[in-house]
Amino acid sequence: MFGFSVREVDAAEFAAWVNDADHKLRVIDVRQMPEIAQGTVPKAEALPLHTLPAKVHELPRDEKLVLV
DSSP states (O other): OOOOOOOOOOHHHHHHHHHOTTSOEEEEEOSOHHHHHTOOOTTEEEOOGGGHHHHGGGSOSSSEEEEO
């Protein structure tokens, strides 16, 4: 139906992806704003989890998405 796969990665693998310019990905931080204020994830866009259902159609289908 959606044509996607989900897998869990550890912090080391995620850091390698973020630091690799050839690794195209989009990082979505689904934490609440008070949590994000305590520390950010490199290259992440804030999209709190409770807003995801209304915004999921805006997410690109041709990019690797990493949800934190």
